[in-house]
């Protein structure tokens with residue numbers, strides 16, 4: 001489907017669903033591999049399928065115990081490392097957590113976050129009020145403590161996007177209506193609801209987490225009015241210059257901040273994901289497609305899906321119209337660093353980490369002391385990246401911030417023999433030369449996708465969040481790719497028409513996250529293990545409630561255990577399960593076992609997760625509640641609007657639409673979660 005078909009599709013009822021479908025439009029045209037690659041891939045795969053590979057080779061590909069662990073061996077001998085009673089799967093109007101836990105609403109869209117912020121008035125929204133209130137569609141959640149116990153600190157939350165039809169009264173879906181209902185006033189409210197929030201929170205006298213309204217560091221970061229510095233190899237390059245910023249070093253704001261990360265020195269990384277959707281053109285073909293024939297940068301624009309035209313911002317702000325300001329789009333698609341402790345510090349866009357649809361930016365420190373950042377490019381057939389700093393992490397925050405300005409960006413090639421090779425995106429090496437259109441390192445980074453294409457990286461099934469652990473291991477969430485054809489499968493993306501995704505485990509050589517090579521295996525292939533044609537692969541002890549589809553975000557708790565949250569989009573009807581949080585075993589006889597801990601209200605996706613207070617507190621973000629796939633909700637069976645939503649979670653107030661909200665989970669006995 002292309003943009004027009006998505007907008008016209010009667011099955012796609014609202015902006016959240018359209019977004020999910022837009023995410024699925026591949027822009028990667030270079031899927032044909034060399035004859036040698038194809039022969040290697042085919043023979044490798046056939047051998048695996050026929051059982052011709054030795055045990056060690058197949059174990060390298062699939063991870064031993066998930067393939068071979070017989071049920072009898074697992075039963076009775078292996079204890080789950082996660083001590084909680086599994087929640088039963090389902091889908092209804094509210095959220096649920098495992099028995100023995102509280103899951104309290106901490107922050108909702110519109111909640112005042114500064115001492116002088118007005119109370120939320122959903123019928124009389126203004127940009128000025130929204131700039132002091134919690135933003136829309138909370139995605140990434142991070143936390144940095146302000147006391148030794150970790151009971152007071154700064155919550156850092158990304159606000160990914162806005163859904164106008166459930167956010168504003170009487171408006172309806174605007175992409176389908178040619179944005180006729182939009183005004184500059186509404187666009188400015190949307191812009192003020194994007195970006196991020198820094199909010200001080202603390203345990204109150206009753207031990208409950210609550211917002212500290214007068215916290216001196218509370219603030220919003222938005223695309224409406226937050227000035228940011230551009231640094232790194234692309235800063236100041238002519239392709240980064242605009243009429244408002246002839247120096248190419250300053251930009252207003254950040255958009256579509258999906259997942260992110262917290263650095264070892266306590267700064268917050270906001271990943272800019274679907275930036276292409278905010279750009280407009282008036283040059284449209286008779287078929288309704290953007291006409292890029294007049295654009296000097298048409299090649300890269302096409303590869304990035306620019307302009308997406310999902311919002312009317314370009315009608316009121318020239319910088320979001322590529323006809324008027326074609327370079328502005330080069331100033332988005334980066335990773336932004338924010339110092340949550342210093343409200344006067346300008347956020348920094350770090351071009352050294354590349355320009356793509358950044359899902360997240362989770363960091364770790366390698367054995368040798370280098371900062372390593374794992375990052376996915378969330379689109380079908382796009383790539384997995386990591387960044388390794390030139391310098392090493394120290395006790396000096398000022399020096400540490402430079403680690404994101406100078407380093408090497410790598411893209412992953414997953415070979416059939418279980419090796420992952422990290423290919424450096426360095427100007428002048430291999431094909432990254434002027435003859436191939438890369439005149440400098442700035443070109444390599446602005447056109448990261450084109451450079452990664454040239455290096456022969458492995459096109460993946462939508463790389464979402466990636467989480468490194470200190471021991472040289474990393475987990476890559478591959479959410480789904482129903483567009484992959486049988487002849488495009490490979491060992492690392494083994495299923496055609498993959499509706500449910502899979503998780504890859506990487507073990508870097510010698511446990512060193514800075515290594516140029518490592519080994520990989522598949523931890524789980526998602527979907528219902530009881531349906532043979534799905535081809536799911538779980539530890540056989542996994543229950544009917546425990547398996548899931550579409551892994552998206554992930555986190556480790558204080559004890560190094562993996563937790564995975566899901567985003568099935570409008571397709572949750574294929575599993576019947578609402579999105580949730582699962583405890584996924586990575587070690588021992590239960591490797592590949594999953595248990596349901598929390599589930600969302602209908603139509604919401606689960607973001608976060610983030611463990612704090614030494615594992616006693618867990619922050620979760622419920623994004624776009626009541627919107628995705630509500631035609632599959634029995635008894636409702638229609639698309640949600642402001643006036644008629646599938647749920648009014650979390651307020652259940654007839655005057656309030658559903659509100660994206662952050663939930664805080666604690667154990668009733670005050671102990672560590674799942675221990």
Ligand code: FEO
Pocket residue numbers: 160258259273359378464
């Ligand atoms: Fe914003 Fe890839 O989810």
Ligand code: CA
Pocket residue numbers: 258259359464465552553567
């Ligand atoms: Ca995500």
